[in-house]
Amino acid sequence: MDALTLTLLTTGLLLIAALAAYAWNLWRRVWANQRARDEAQQERQQRLGGDLHILASSLLDEQLPLIEGAIRIKVLLDNYDSTLSNDSRCQVFHVLFEATADVPTHAAWKALDKSERRRFEKRFNELELQHKAAARIAARWLLDEGLKGPQASA
Structure with a gap:
């Protein structure tokens, strides 16, 4: 093997190694971002x-007017878990x-007047x-059962 071929082969291998290291670094960032996103979602759910x-x-406890409480609960349920929100017991x-x-x-x-x-x-x-x-x-159902479902532990 002559010197030119050996130089090109070495340069090619170094380039491949550098690109592989760069790709690994990018994937680590992607995984870290995904982990951070998952943690933020979990905190939001909690x-x-x-x-x-x-x-x-x-x-x-009647510390909240019924209408206001129902509206607030409905909106939060929609954001918390749409399946739970659409449960017939929350209708x-x-x-x-x-x-x-x-x-x-x-x-x-x-x-308004x-x-x-x-x-x-x-x-x-x-x-x-x-x-x-x-x-x-x-x-009462939300407190006893609904909020203790799969979303509550996620």
């Missing part, structure tokens, strides 16, 4: 689960959410009378 636990407990949260979807919030609520506010408050009272027992049962 945070949402804790928030759902607090809301369901507050709803049962009451969806019903209350949809029944109040047209109610103005925040500044728009404050801008008193008669409009009273009309909405009357509807809230009717909805509460109609769905309070079901909402309490659903909140």
